[in-house]
Amino acid sequence: MTDAPDPLLDGTHAVLTPEYVEFRFTLAGLYSRFLAWFFDALLVVALTLALLTALNLTLGAAFPGFASALGIVLYFLVDWGYGIALETFWSGQTVGKKLLGLRVIQRSGVRIGFYHAALRNLARPVDRLPLFYLVGGLSALLSGAQQRLGDMLAGTLVVRERRLKTPSAIGATGGEGLLADPLFVARVKRLGTEAREVVLSAVLRREELRMEARLRLFSALGTKLQELLAMEKPAHLSDEKWTLLVAAALLPRTA
Structure with a gap:
């Protein structure tokens, strides 16, 4: 017992x-x-x-x-x-x-x-x-x-609070060129508070998820982010890497 x-x-x-x-x-x-x-x-x-x-x-x-x-x-x-x-x-x-x-x-x-x-x-x-x-x-x-x-x-x-460290690979998505695009960054910065929290929480906790749940979550997030940002996801990026790119644009840039 x-x-x-x-x-x-x-x-x-x-x-x-x-x-x-x-x-x-x-x-x-x-x-x-x-x-x-x-x-x-x-x-x-x-x-x-x-x-x-x-x-x-x-x-x-x-x-x-x-x-x-x-x-x-x-x-x-x-x-x-x-x-x-x-x-x-x-x-x-x-x-x-x-x-x-x-x-x-x-x-x-x-x-x-x-x-x-x-x-x-x-x-x-x-x-x-x-x-x-x-x-x-x-x-x-x-x-x-x-x-x-x-x-x-x-x-x-x-x-x-969980002490989650920002993954070093959060910006290594294969779409780093977008991070230098002022239009993309400006649209990301206009995301609402709840959308920001969902994106960052999903990115920081993604390693905790089973693969099936992980794919399902980022598929939904990828589609929603395209709608919120009013722009198409680059064809070479997966939904998860697209979300990682958005999260990287939300975080402060380091020199």
């Missing part, structure tokens, strides 16, 4: 693409999420104290006690604003999550937006009840996907 997995340790979340290719994400455990929250909480307290000090210096003399009365309100505003702003504009990360190598994503595997960041952060007061995220921790233990109530509401997950 096999041991049951420890819910405090990392699990996995599988995402099946429309091409029936499966990508797996490692879920963040409660220990790492608590440490990330602890670092973020210290920053929120420091920011709140700094703002309160500034208020006391500017308003303290004219309105005694007024700045101090705003302390609790100001703390919640900073706390909510900190999480919502950073997770929206920093691709699902806060300073604490960055330090611990964690990221918030949608259940579909793509990055979150303002709507998701706002929902999961506005639900924090409930998750924190009665103290130290007891409600949130229990819901994460019971959910099967390590989701606190805010994550369930927003349809999000907290995952561990």
